[in-house]
Amino acid sequence: MASRSQGPAREPLLELRDINVRFGAVQALTDVNLKVYSGEVLALVGDNGAGKSTLIKCIAGINIPDHGQILFEGKEVRFTGPRDPTALGISTVYQDLALSDNLDVVANLYLGREETDRPIPSISEEQMEKRAREVLADLNVTTLQSPRLVVASLSGGQRQSVAVARSVMWSAKVVILDEPTAALGVAQTKQVLDLILRLKQQGHAVIVISHNLGDVFEVADRIVVLRLGRNAGDFEAKDVDRDDVVAAITGANIAAASAATPGTATPTA
Amino acid sequence: MAAESPDAAPVLTPATIADQEAGPVERFRRRVTEGELGSLPVIAGLVIIWITFQILNPNFLSARNLTNLIVQIADMGTIAVGIVLVLLLGEIDLSVGSVSGLGAGVMGVLQVKHGVPALIAVPAGVLTGTLVGLLQGFWFTRFKVPSFVVTLAGLLAWEGLLILILGTTGTINLFDPGIDAIAGNFVSPAGGWIIAAVGLLLFLGGMLRTRQRRARAGLETRPIAGLLFRAATASVLVLAAVYILNSDRGTPYALLILLGLVIGFDYITRRTRFGRHIFAVGGNAEAARRAGISVTFIRMAVFTLAGTLAATGGIIAASRLLAVNQSSGSGDVLLNAIAAAVIGGTSLFGGRGTVWAALTGSLVIGSIQNGMDLLALSAAIRFMVIGAVLLVAVTVDAIARQGRASAGRA
Numbered sequence: 001m002a003s004r005s006q007g008p009a010r011e012p013l014l015e016l017r018d019i020n021v022r023f024g025a026v027q028a029l030t031d032v033n034l035k036v037y038s039g040e041v042l043a044l045v046g047d048n049g050a051g052k053s054t055l056i057k058c059i060a061g062i063n064i065p066d067h068g069q070i071l072f073e074g075k076e077v078r079f080t081g082p083r084d085p086t087a088l089g090i091s092t093v094y095q096d097l098a099l100s101d102n103l104d105v106v107a108n109l110y111l112g113r114e115e116t117d118r119p120i121p122s123i124s125e126e127q128m129e130k131r132a133r134e135v136l137a138d139l140n141v142t143t144l145q146s147p148r149l150v151v152a153s154l155s156g157g158q159r160q161s162v163a164v165a166r167s168v169m170w171s172a173k174v175v176i177l178d179e180p181t182a183a184l185g186v187a188q189t190k191q192v193l194d195l196i197l198r199l200k201q202q203g204h205a206v207i208v209i210s211h212n213l214g215d216v217f218e219v220a221d222r223i224v225v226l227r228l229g230r231n232a233g234d235f236e237a238k239d240v241d242r243d244d245v246v247a248a249i250t251g252a253n254i255a256a257a258s259a260a261t262p263g264t265a266t267p268t269a
Numbered sequence: 270m271a272a273e274s275p276d277a278a279p280v281l282t283p284a285t286i287a288d289q290e291a292g293p294v295e296r297f298r299r300r301v302t303e304g305e306l307g308s309l310p311v312i313a314g315l316v317i318i319w320i321t322f323q324i325l326n327p328n329f330l331s332a333r334n335l336t337n338l339i340v341q342i343a344d345m346g347t348i349a350v351g352i353v354l355v356l357l358l359g360e361i362d363l364s365v366g367s368v369s370g371l372g373a374g375v376m377g378v379l380q381v382k383h384g385v386p387a388l389i390a391v392p393a394g395v396l397t398g399t400l401v402g403l404l405q406g407f408w409f410t411r412f413k414v415p416s417f418v419v420t421l422a423g424l425l426a427w428e429g430l431l432i433l434i435l436g437t438t439g440t441i442n443l444f445d446p447g448i449d450a451i452a453g454n455f456v457s458p459a460g461g462w463i464i465a466a467v468g469l470l471l472f473l474g475g476m477l478r479t480r481q482r483r484a485r486a487g488l489e490t491r492p493i494a495g496l497l498f499r500a501a502t503a504s505v506l507v508l509a510a511v512y513i514l515n516s517d518r519g520t521p522y523a524l525l526i527l528l529g530l531v532i533g534f535d536y537i538t539r540r541t542r543f544g545r546h547i548f549a550v551g552g553n554a555e556a557a558r559r560a561g562i563s564v565t566f567i568r569m570a571v572f573t574l575a576g577t578l579a580a581t582g583g584i585i586a587a588s589r590l591l592a593v594n595q596s597s598g599s600g601d602v603l604l605n606a607i608a609a610a611v612i613g614g615t616s617l618f619g620g621r622g623t624v625w626a627a628l629t630g631s632l633v634i635g636s637i638q639n640g641m642d643l644l645a646l647s648a649a650i651r652f653m654v655i656g657a658v659l660l661v662a663v664t665v666d667a668i669a670r671q672g673r674a675s676a677g678r679a
C-alpha cells in the first residue's frame with residue numbers, strides 16, 4: 001500500500017481510526033481507517049457489500065460505530081445523529097439528491113433555510129437569487145440558464161449540480177458524494193466530474209463513492225479500497241493502474257501477481 | 270461505464286431558454302404547447318359558460334344576477350381555499366362539507382338557543398372548525414392513517430355531531446342582524462370604488478417594488494410593458510366588476526371576505542417560508558424532512574387551516590340561507606369545493622397550484638349552477654352537467670401534464 005507522499009506535516013481534515021460496525025450477527029466494518037485532506041478528492045471504491053455505504057453513514061452520523069474514533073480537524077468528535085456532522089461542515093449528497101421537483105433552483109438551494117425580510121416576514125427572493133447565482137457561478141455550473149427554472153425541467157447532471165451546490169453553499173468543508181455519476185450520460189458525467197474538481201480547487205475535501213473506475217481515475221487523488229468490511233488498499237491515483245485497483249476490489253492481489261497460472265486468475269466477484 | 274444513455278444535450282430545452290427572451294405573445298404560445306397553461310383554461314371556460322347561458326337566458330349577465338352569483342359562490346370559494354392548501358400538500362380533506370355544517374351549527378345554536386351575541390357565536394363557530402382540523406391533522410400525522418380515511422371518518426362523524434347539537438329542533442332560523450350581514454350586506458358604491466382603487470394601487474405598488482428590488486440586486490427585470498399590461502388588465506377587470514356590482518346593490522361583504530382570504534393565502538403560499546414549505550412537502554416530503562422542515566407541523570397546520578376555512582364557509586352559507594339545519598354542509602358542498610379547486614387548476618398530486626384556483630373554480634361551478642337554476646333545469650341534469658365539467662377540467666389538467674412531460678417538465 002502506498003503511503004502519502006505530500007510530507008508528514010499535513011493534518012487530515014477528517015480521520016477515521018479503527019472503525020468497527022456490527023449489525024447483529026454481521027460485522028459490517030472491521031478496523032477501517034480513513035484519512036481525508038483539504039483540497040483532495042478521495043475515491044472510496046469496493047464491491048457491493050464492501051462496506052462503503054456503512055462507512056459513509058458513520059461519517060454522516062446515521063450509523064454510530066461500535067468501536068473506533070472519528071477525528072475532525074485533529075479533535076475527536078462523536079456523532080449522535082445526522083445533524084452533528086452537518087453542524088461541523090460535513091455534508092452528504094445521497095444518490096436520490098432529495099430535491100423538490102416542483103420548486104425552482106433557488107427554492108431548492110435554500111430549502112429549509114429561506115431568508116426573510118422584516119418586518120413583514122416574506123421570503124427575500126432577490127437576495128436568495130443573487131446568492132444562488134454566485135454559488136452556481138463559483139462552481140462553474142454554466143449549463144443552467146436561470147436559477148428560476150423548476151428542478152423538474154433540469155437534466156440529471158444539472159440536478160446533481162444543484163444538490164452539490166446546496167451542500168457546499170452552507171460552508172461545508174467535507175462533501176461526500178454517493179454515486180454522483182450513476183445513471184448520467186456522457187456529457188452530464190463530465191459536468192459532474194468538472195464540478196468535483198472545482199470543489200477540490202476551492203479547498204473542499206471531497207469523498208466520492210463510485211463504481212465507475214473510469215470516473216474515479218479522472219478526478220481522484222487517492223483511491224481507498226474496501227473489501228468485506230476491511231481496508232484493502234490505499235493508492236495514490238497517479239501511481240497506480242486500473243488493474244491494481246480492480247485486484248484490490250476483488251481480493252485478487254496475489255492471484256494477479258501469478259496470473260500466468262490458468263485457473264487462479266481474477267476470481268469472479 | 271455508467272454513461273450509456275446518449276443524453277449529450279445537458280442544456281435546457283430551447284423553448285425554456287427562449288422563454289426569458291421572447292415577447293408575451295411568443296411566451297404565451299410556448300406555454301400552451303408545453304402545457305404550462307396556468308389559469309388560462311378556466312378563464313376560457315368561464316367565458317364560454319357565460320356566453321352560453323346569456324344566449325339561453327338574457328338575465329344571466331344582468332347586474333342583479335351577477336351579484337347573486339358572487340354571493341352564492343362565497344361559501345364554496347372559502348371552503349375551496351382550504352382544499353387548495355390541502356391539495357398542495359398532496360393530501361385530501363373529505364370532511365370540509367360536514368365541518369362547514371358543524372361550524373354553522375355551533376354558531377346557530379349558541380346564538381339562537383343560548384342567546385350568545387353574534388360577535389362571540391361567529392368566532393366560536395370558526396374555532397370549532399379549527400379544533401376539528403387540528404384533531405384530524407393530529408390523527409393523520411400521529412398515527413399515519415391516510416388523510417383520506419381520517420377525513421372520511423370525519424365526514425360522517427361531524428355530520429352526526431351537527432345533528433346531535435341541533436337536537437330536536439332540526440332547523441334553526443337565523444334572525445340576528447350581525448350574522449345576516451355576512452352574506453346579506455353590501456358596501457356602498459363609493460366604498461366599493463375606494464376599496465377597488467386602494468387594492469389596485471397596492472397591486473401596482475407591489476409589482477413596482479419587486480421590479481425595483483430585482484434591479485437593485487442586479488437581477489434581470491421583466492419589461493415594463495408587460496408590467497403595465499398586467500396592471501391595465503387587472504384594473505379593467507376590477508373596475509368593471511365594481512361598476513356592475515354598484516349598478517345593483519353594491520359590493521357584497523361576502524365577496525370582500527372571499528377576496529381577502531384568497532389574496533391573503535396567495536401571499537402566504539407564495540411569499541412566506543410556511544407557504545414555501547407547504548409546496549416542498551407536497552412536492553417531496555422526504556426532501557423536505559431532510560432539509561430540516563417539520564413535515565408534521567406543516568401537515569397539521571394545513572389541516573387546521575382547512576377546518577377553519579370550512580367552518581368559515583359554512584357560516585357564510587348559513588348567513589346566506591338564514592338558517593342552519595340537519596343537512597347543512599351535506600350534499601354537494603364537499604364535492605363542489607374539491608371540484609372548484611381542481612377546475613381552477615390545482616393538481617391532485619400535490620405541489621402544484623395557486624390559491625386563486627379557489628376563486629376561478631368556484632366561479633365556474635357557481636355560474637353553471639346559477640345558469641341552470643335560471644333555466645329551471647332538474648337536479649338530474651344539473652348533477653350530470655357538473656360531473657361532466659369536473660371530468661373535462663381534470664382531463665385538461667392531465668393533457669397539460671403530458672405536455673409538460675414531453676417538454677421535460679413533468
